[in-house]
Amino acid sequence: MSGGTSNALAPFRRLTVKIGSALLVDGKTGKLRTQWLRALAADIAALKAEGRDVVIVSSGAIALGRRLLKLDAVSLLLEESQAAASAGQIALSQAWAETLGEHGIVTGQILITPNITEERRYYLNARTTIETLVSLGAVPIINENDSVATAEIRYGDNDRLSARVATMIEADCLVLLSDIDGLYTAPPSKDPSAIHLSEVSAITPSIEAMAGGAASHLSRGGMTTKIEAGKIATQAGTAMIIAKGTEEHPLKALTEGGKHTLFHPVQSRAQARKRWIMGTLEVAGALHVDAGAVRALQTGKSLLPIGVTKVKGEFLRGDAVSILDPEGREVARGLAGLDSEEANLVKGKKSQSVIELLGLGHRAELVHRDNMVLLSAAEAAAT
Numbered sequence: 001m002s003g004g005t006s007n008a009l010a011p012f013r014r015l016t017v018k019i020g021s022a023l024l025v026d027g028k029t030g031k032l033r034t035q036w037l038r039a040l041a042a043d044i045a046a047l048k049a050e051g052r053d054v055v056i057v058s059s060g061a062i063a064l065g066r067r068l069l070k071l072d073a074v075s076l077l078l079e080e081s082q083a084a085a086s087a088g089q090i091a092l093s094q095a096w097a098e099t100l101g102e103h104g105i106v107t108g109q110i111l112i113t114p115n116i117t118e119e120r121r122y123y124l125n126a127r128t129t130i131e132t133l134v135s136l137g138a139v140p141i142i143n144e145n146d147s148v149a150t151a152e153i154r155y156g157d158n159d160r161l162s163a164r165v166a167t168m169i170e171a172d173c174l175v176l177l178s179d180i181d182g183l184y185t186a187p188p189s190k191d192p193s194a195i196h197l198s199e200v201s202a203i204t205p206s207i208e209a210m211a212g213g214a215a216s217h218l219s220r221g222g223m224t225t226k227i228e229a230g231k232i233a234t235q236a237g238t239a240m241i242i243a244k245g246t247e248e249h250p251l252k253a254l255t256e257g258g259k260h261t262l263f264h265p266v267q268s269r270a271q272a273r274k275r276w277i278m279g280t281l282e283v284a285g286a287l288h289v290d291a292g293a294v295r296a297l298q299t300g301k302s303l304l305p306i307g308v309t310k311v312k313g314e315f316l317r318g319d320a321v322s323i324l325d326p327e328g329r330e331v332a333r334g335l336a337g338l339d340s341e342e343a344n345l346v347k348g349k350k351s352q353s354v355i356e357l358l359g360l361g362h363r364a365e366l367v368h369r370d371n372m373v374l375l376s377a378a379e380a381a382a383t
Helices: 034-049 061-068 078-101 114-118 120-135 158-168 205-210 222-235 250-255 269-280 291-298 340-346 351-358 377-382
Strands: 014-019 053-058 107-112 139-144 173-178 239-244 260-263 283-289 308-312 320-324 330-335 372-374
Touching (some): 014 158, 034 053, 034 078, 034 250, 053 078, 078 107, 078 139, 107 120, 114 120, 120 139, 139 158, 158 173, 158 222, 173 222, 173 250, 222 239, 222 260, 239 250, 269 372, 283 291, 291 330
Parallel strands (some): 053 139, 107 139, 173 239, 283 320
Antiparallel strands (some): 320 330, 330 372
């Protein structure tokens, strides 16, 4: 897919785009590359006009903050990096809001630390916030919360953060805009005979070796972290593209046949999510439902409290729960929208009563359809 006239983004409806500091901030002056950002904003507006969802993972806060706070040292102390991130994040958010605002697009800022994508309750909250922003036509701008993160609790690079975000919101494709136009058989700066790979069907040890070896959790930047991000994304059913982002209109270039490397997903998103809910999460409790609720679930509806007859076990919001029919057979499994105490309080009640009992801030669904896997008759018999 490199070269030619093919539109690399054509198959994808929901994109997560990661932008590195070197693309946004001029390395010599420490100033924002305003013209480049304006061109990128035009690309994003064009994609949204085609009906695509776009979520941005943007580096650049520390790089901008250094100049604002006149921190000129080559390497900063942790507390200086945190201060730079704090000052720079405001400038970064303002820049995104202004440039996308020129196209009538609203932005929303979300700062993330690793626990948000690793712990289920935080994961569900962050996912809902991003989904709501996207559904309202906004573009979420996501960054690591470097102003409070310590070395021990950092992702360490926005490549992996963007992969976590892409899988969390079930993006079709993660686009890593970089200073290189994809993966080569060897680092091209060291080996002039290195060959560009336009497609990678699976990330194997030989592919990792081309990137300079398997990435460790401590490594930052470079091709190794991009391949590590690719492993996270493709295993969860999200494709990944590495493309050069240094020139203006990098996303438009991808739609016009620009050179890149496409990493194919290992499985579909639906398969990946089903495997995650069914296989990797320990079931913490059970919800017994009536026949009407079973029929509603089978037509793609969420599980509402009115259809629940009994709550078993102790669980927290975000824990995996079994959904059992009147005969006690498991018909679905999903992530609880309420904890077991709240579920017991609202079972059998109408949605309006739920809001009255729990307050306006609570969602009415006990298990949302987006967080549920329906079991076939054969699967139900086997469980």
